[in-house]
Amino acid sequence: MSVVVTEESWFGRIGGAFKGIIVGVLLTVVSVPLLFWNEGRAVKTAKGLKEGAGAVVSVESDSILPENDGKFVYFTGTANTDETLADKEFGVQFNGIRLKRNAEMFQWVEKKSSKTKKKLGGGTRTETTYDYEKDWESSLVDSSDFHQKGGHTNPESMRFPSMTQEAGTVHVGGYLLSSSLTSQISGDDRLDVELENIDEDIRENIRVKEENGTTVAYFRPGGQYDDMPRIGDIRVSFTAVPNSMVSVMSQQKGETLQPYVTQYDTRLNMLSMGNVAPEQMIATAEAKNAQMTWILRALGSGMMFFGFMMMMKPLSVLADVVPLFGSIVGAGTGFVAFLLAAAGSLITISIAWIFYRPLLGVGLLALAGVALFFLFKRTRSAKKYAADEMGDVQPL
Structure with a gap:
């Protein structure tokens, strides 16, 4: 301190x-x-x-009718993809909408607090306290900006940063979802990390532990991870969004979808998880x-x-x-x-x-x-x- x-x-x-x-x-x-x-x-x-509520047309996702081109359509179905998303370093594979690597590094964190008191004559006296704690952080903490640098040095880079992969081709029935609609699909599931599937170049520096019902990988640069975390250790877990039931409201353009632009220049391009009625989707947007x-x-x-x-x-x-x-x-x-x-x-x-x-x-x-x-x-x-x-x- x-x-x-x-x-x-x-x-x-x-x-x-x-x-x-x-x-x-x-x-x-x-x-x-x-x-x-x-x-x-x-x-x-x-x-x-x-306007959208009055213009929406309910359709079947499995049969795309040309007469609905340009209309504001509503349909439900399972958003699915044939793509397999993979993290080669940790040997994780998943057939689904999205795969996330969630990485955290054990680092020094600076906590700053100030108290200011007024003095007779109009001046002020400020006491600023700097405390230093070790904690898991999802992004790099720049220790060069710390007030007290000695003994509180963080690594300058993160060997395994967080990253997200998303399927490029996602269908609901015959409709191809745009990336803006795909990004609205949610509902993460936790995935296991298996030591035998991890890349051999990093496997000896990793320990796999069970936490909250799934396995998590702990990495220590240059040495086998033990039970006591050290500055620079990295904790990696995975979550994924599976193929899921969704409800969609957007403008049909062939087999693709694009935002429906109203006369008030409002762009309507909505997706809800599950089987949700169009009235409820409009109410949620309102x-x-x-x-x-x-x-x-x-x-x-x-x-x-x-x-x-x-x-x-x-x-x-x-x-x-x-x-x-x-x-x-x-x-x-x-x-x-x-x-x-x-x-x-x-x-x-x-x-x-x-x-x-x-x-x-x-x-x-x-x-x-x-x-x-x-x-x-x-x-x-x-x-x-x-x-x-x-x-x-x-x-x-």
Whole structure:
């Protein structure tokens, strides 16, 4: 463990806070088109899904009819392939949709934590603690960036990285699935690793152990693996996606499939695991659209909030000459930033809704007006309180 103490003066913090205004302005400006675009995306996707629900044609996957070319078709069947996917080094073979080699290396990992305290006069004192632990990681950890390098060195390369193989030709009945549809097939099964099938060049450095009902390979460069892992050891397991029952909604083009493009420019190209009705597939897509809409709303509103916070940061830093005053001002600016972001987000979304769906947009504008009213009321109350306090001070 290593502890580093750094201090920043009040003048240094002031300079940083004023520089942060530029970043705050950029965050606020970028959040507006993001929020506006998101509402348009959500509306177009919803309308596109509704159009798709009305246009879909149920067909049999075993018989492809020319009259369905260009139509949005729905069918079920078993996604299967004749290809055998293989990992030659570990001697694993599988006839199915996907084969994954999951590799992890035992490495040093740096954990960083910081505590910052304000000092009288406006400066800050920061204690940064660096802890080092050994753990299995799926990707290389660059130890050259560690704060404390001595005794915490990781290998520069990974002998057996993770890798994924996917069948190039997958059919459901007579239909050939596109790669975008094949990538939606899920449901991993764990596969065993058998020592006698592993390449002879690496076999002597590998030990196979049973874990969670399947066998896993442990590799140690230059020596036989034992029960105590060392830095640089690699753990390898395999999972695979078998031929599976699926439900598909896409546009027929001969025996191939491509995304169905609606008049709202929504691309519909869906696959669900199992025998799922088209109505349920559309409902699932609508739920995902709503979820993504709220995620992007939260992202845009959060960007606007932090933008306003950064623009008002100099006020709290100026008041930090007395830490208590700085905390009070910081809480006040945080509340004001929240109200401004709430109002700004609602106004942006409501304008977008007026553009895309007018009735709902008017209601949102009313909510934005309420947020601005509370902000104005709070500002007036604060001014009145300050004036009353000044009035209570009697001249000498």
